[in-house]
Amino acid sequence: MTVQPQEVVLRTKGLAKRFGSITAVDGLDLEVRRGEVVGLLGPNGAGKSTTIGMVLGLITPTAGTAEVLGRDVGVRREDALAGVGAMLEVTSFYPYLSGRDNLAAVALLRGGGALARVDPLLTRLGLAQRGASKFRTYSLGMRQRLGIASTLLADPALVILDEPANGLDPAGQREIRELIRELASENRGVLLASHLLYEVEQVCDRVLVIKKGKLIASGTLAEVTRGGSSYFEIVVGDKARAAQILRGLGVKEIRETPTGLDVVAEAERGAELNRALASAGVYASALIPRASSLEDVFIELTEPEAPSAPPAS
Numbered sequence: 089m090t091v092q093p094q095e096v097v098l099r100t101k102g103l104a105k106r107f108g109s110i111t112a113v114d115g116l117d118l119e120v121r122r123g124e125v126v127g128l129l130g131p132n133g134a135g136k137s138t139t140i141g142m143v144l145g146l147i148t149p150t151a152g153t154a155e156v157l158g159r160d161v162g163v164r165r166e167d168a169l170a171g172v173g174a175m176l177e178v179t180s181f182y183p184y185l186s187g188r189d190n191l192a193a194v195a196l197l198r199g200g201g202a203l204a205r206v207d208p209l210l211t212r213l214g215l216a217q218r219g220a221s222k223f224r225t226y227s228l229g230m231r232q233r234l235g236i237a238s239t240l241l242a243d244p245a246l247v248i249l250d251e252p253a254n255g256l257d258p259a260g261q262r263e264i265r266e267l268i269r270e271l272a273s274e275n276r277g278v279l280l281a282s283h284l285l286y287e288v289e290q291v292c293d294r295v296l297v298i299k300k301g302k303l304i305a306s307g308t309l310a311e312v313t314r315g316g317s318s319y320f321e322i323v324v325g326d327k328a329r330a331a332q333i334l335r336g337l338g339v340k341e342i343r344e345t346p347t348g349l350d351v352v353a354e355a356e357r358g359a360e361l362n363r364a365l366a367s368a369g370v371y372a373s374a375l376i377p378r379a380s381s382l383e384d385v386f387i388e389l390t391e392p393e394a395p396s397a398p399p400a401s
Contacts, residue, residue: 100153102153103152104149112135122245122276125269128279129298170242173242175235191210200242207219232254293308305389313385322372334361
């Protein structure tokens with residue numbers, strides 16, 4: 089059972105980064121609390137990796153601050169990051185060292201009681217039997233699990249995971265998903281950057297959607313998807329005639345399916361659409377309202393803007 093979110097473990101205020109004339113992150117405010125998993129979503133180039141880089145002190149912000157447990161990363165980087173475990177998309181380990189020796193090397197850098205956690209973490213991540221094997225012999229799933237083990241060596245309050253399930257098969261994705269929920273249940277805050285929207289729906293308590301460096305949507309999954317378009321799944325035989333009638337009612341988004349049509353329309357228009365079809369002699373055997381999925385909303389929010397029309401001559 090997830091612990092009720094309480095203490096803020098990560099807070100950014102007006103975080104911004106410009107590279108010359110390019111604004112990668114633009115005034116980003118976000119929070120992650122203990123006991124919750126927060127998804128950081130956005131299309132390629134949205135600023136996710138730059139944001140994580142600033143949180144970890146790897147990139148210097150142009151403006152704004154990032155705080156971990158109330159400590160400003162830009163002022164007290166070492167103190168702030170003592171409470172952070174992070175796995176970036178590309179996990180680097182020594183290929184000719186064993187998994188255990190790789191973890192031990194990281195533990196020596198972290199100090200404290202990290203070295204004593206090596207074997208327990210290998211066991212927890214299902215790597216105990218392969219701890220003595222060279223890293224280069226590990227499968228992709230094993231490499232990802234070793235990367236997550238390395239993030240937990242310092243017993244962090246904040247865990248940052250960048251595409252942890254990337255490239256894994258469904259069984260591996262499920263393992264990672266279950267582990268992420270376990271981390272939150274241990275009263276840690278988890279910031280998860282992922283393009284696997286189904287995984288995000290399964291594991292995240294809240295999501296943050298960024299586009300061109302700006303936060304464009306945030307909230308629980310229910311709150312974010314409520315802002316998307318609703319649609320109806322219509323089971324009908326004469327698809328062409330049904331589509332013609334619906335377009336006459338101002339319905340602009342109509343997609344043909346194997347069994348009929350999917351139409352984007354306000355939820356309260358269901359009865360109106362059904363009556364119009366029936367009045368024209370087109371009978372739908374089913375008209376089913378559907379809520380937008382996270383994928384629907386994500387595409388709707390992040391689709392490229394249409395180019396501006398040229399001025400009239």
